[in-house]
Amino acid sequence: MVCEVINITLKGNNLHFTNYPNLVRMEIEVGKFIIDLYNGSADARGCWCPGGSYSNITACYAAREHAYHENYITSPELIMCVNGHPSLEKGAKIAKMKTIIIETGPDYRVNVKKLLAAINSNTACICLSAPS
Numbered sequence: 001m002v003c004e005v006i007n008i009t010l011k012g013n014n015l016h017f018t019n020y021p022n023l024v025r026m027e028i029e030v031g032k033f034i035i036d037l038y039n040g041s042a043d044a045r046g047c048w049c050p051g052g053s054y055s056n057i058t059a060c061y062a063a064r065e066h067a068y069h070e071n072y073i074t075s076p077e078l079i080m081c082v083n084g085h086p087s088l089e090k091g092a093k094i095a096k097m098k099t100i101i102i103e104t105g106p107d108y109r110v111n112v113k114k115l116l117a118a119i120n121s122n123t124a125c126i127c128l129s130a131p132s
Contacts, residue, residue: 023048053087060091060125067124076124081110084129097124 027048035044047062049055060078067073078092079100092099100118104110110128119126 053085053090056085056087056127057091057094060088060095060097063125064095064097071124073122073124075122077120077122078125078127079115079118079123080127081129083108084127088127092125098122 030048031046034040034046047058049058063078064076067076075098076095077098077100078088079102080088080092082101082103089099089101102110102114102118115126
C-alpha cells in the first residue's frame, strides 16, 4: 500500500491539497496522533511539511509567530549550531529573526556553556544538529 501511495503522489505536488484531498485528512489524523503522543494540550496545533528546507523555514515562521503571540517577543532570535542546516538561517531571515550561531567543538558537539549564555528574553527558537 505504501508503494501505491508513493507512486500516486510522486506524480504531483503534495503541497496542493486540491490535487490530493485525502492528504488533508491524513495531515489532521497524523497531527492528532503526534499531539496525543506528546501529551499536547487541547489548543496544540501542527502542520505537515514535505521535509527539507521547506520544513525548516515553516518551523522558523511558527516559532516566530508563537514567540510574538504567546510570549510578546517583538525581536525574536533563533539560536543554532554552526553545523545546522543552512535552511534554518534562511528561515530565520525570511521570518525576520536574528540568528545567533553557536560554535561546536572538534567533535562537532555544541558548546553547551555558549548555548546557555546565548539564551535570553528574545529567544524564540533553539535548533541543534545531529550530523552523521
